[in-house]
Amino acid sequence: KAGVTQTPRYLIKTRGQQVTLSCSPISGHRSVSWYQQTPGQGLQFLFEYFSETQRNKGNFPGRFSGRQFSNSRSEMNVSTLELGDSALYLCASSKGTGDSYEQYFGPGTRLTVT
Amino acid sequence: TQLLEQSPQFLSIQEGENLTVYCNSSSVFSSLQWYRQEPGEGPVLLVTVVTGGEVKKLKRLTFQFGDARKDSSLHITAAQPGDTGLYLCAGVIASGTYKYIFGTGTRLKVLA
Numbered sequence: 001k002a003g004v005t006q007t008p009r010y011l012i013k014t015r016g017q018q019v020t021l022s023c024s025p026i027s028g029h030r031s032v033s034w035y036q037q038t039p040g041q042g043l044q045f046l047f048e049y050f051s052e053t054q055r056n057k058g059n060f061p062g063r064f065s066g067r068q069f070s071n072s073r074s075e076m077n078v079s080t081l082e083l084g085d086s087a088l089y090l091c092a093s094s095k096g097t098g099d100s101y102e103q104y105f106g107p108g109t110r111l112t113v114t
Numbered sequence: 115t116q117l118l119e120q121s122p123q124f125l126s127i128q129e130g131e132n133l134t135v136y137c138n139s140s141s142v143f144s145s146l147q148w149y150r151q152e153p154g155e156g157p158v159l160l161v162t163v164v165t166g167g168e169v170k171k172l173k174r175l176t177f178q179f180g181d182a183r184k185d186s187s188l189h190i191t192a193a194q195p196g197d198t199g200l201y202l203c204a205g206v207i208a209s210g211t212y213k214y215i216f217g218t219g220t221r222l223k224v225l226a
Contacts (some may be wrong), residue, residue, distance in 0.1 A: 004156070033214070043157075043216040044200065055211050090156050096211070101145060101212045103204075105156035
């Protein structure tokens with residue numbers, strides 16, 4: 001069974017630009033969560049999508065947004081990039097219902113903002 | 115605010131030594147997961163513990179969930195350089211939806 005895939009793996013952007021990251025969950029998983037990981041702050045929860053609806057949201061500004069498609073693939077968008085947005089962005093998929101709460105992470109997208 | 119504190123933050127040991135990583139919270143979790151992450155990669159799920167007092171073994175790794183489901187520990191016996199990485203615990207709170215609280219992480223380096 002294929003794992004979680006994220007594209008692109010690496011990205012360099014300039015301050016003020018916007019960026020879109022993509023995540024394809026494990027087949028059959030309907031929940032996709034996004035996290036930001038930095039050395040100083042650790043793993044910070046951005047938001048979770050389940051069946052195309054945002055189900056949970058972390059404490060990030062509105063510049064961070066996401067969506068989920070009918071095939072469960074998800075995208076995350078960051079507008080007006082700031083230097084502090086440089087981080088490893090991880091997505092995690094899970095079945096999202098019943099006792100199936102285990103999350104499986106993708107390899108991440110390393111975003112560098114210059 | 116729900117927190118999950120891990121200790122120690124950093125650990126550098128010689129190959130063959132034993133070590134224990136702790137994960138503590140004041141919150142009660144439905145389950146708790148342990149991950150290992152290598153540089154530039156995503157965390158890889160090692161184990162999930164669900165029942166208070168549960169002990170799970172994965173080769174040289176032993177995971178324990180506290181009786182009250184507020185804390186957990188990871189013990190590695192005879193550490194090897196391949197165990198090097200960032201270890202993360204994640205508590206799951208199930209209340210309609212699932213909320214994941216991640217620990218601060220323990221960075222382990224095993225020297226050959």
